Amino acid sequence: MSWGVSLDATNKEKLKAEMADFLNGLNSTGAISYEVYNEAFDVSMKLLDKMYDLGKFEK
Numbered sequence: 001m002s003w004g005v006s007l008d009a010t011n012k013e014k015l016k017a018e019m020a021d022f023l024n025g026l027n028s029t030g031a032i033s034y035e036v037y038n039e040a041f042d043v044s045m046k047l048l049d050k051m052y053d054l055g056k057f058e059k
Contacts, residue, residue: 004017015052019044020041023037023040
């Protein structure tokens with residue numbers, strides 16, 4: 001689990017924090033530029049929100 005995320009956080013927030021850590025790692029190591037990191041972060045957080053909301057309706 002990502003450090004800095006409460007153990008009481010929702011599964012959605014834990015997942016988003018894990019994605020943010022992954023993207024931050026890519027940026028920190030120079031694998032992607034800050035511009036790419038920033039765009040990927042914005043897009044992925046919105047997608048994770050949509051995916052989570054869609055998952056509520058599918059079984």
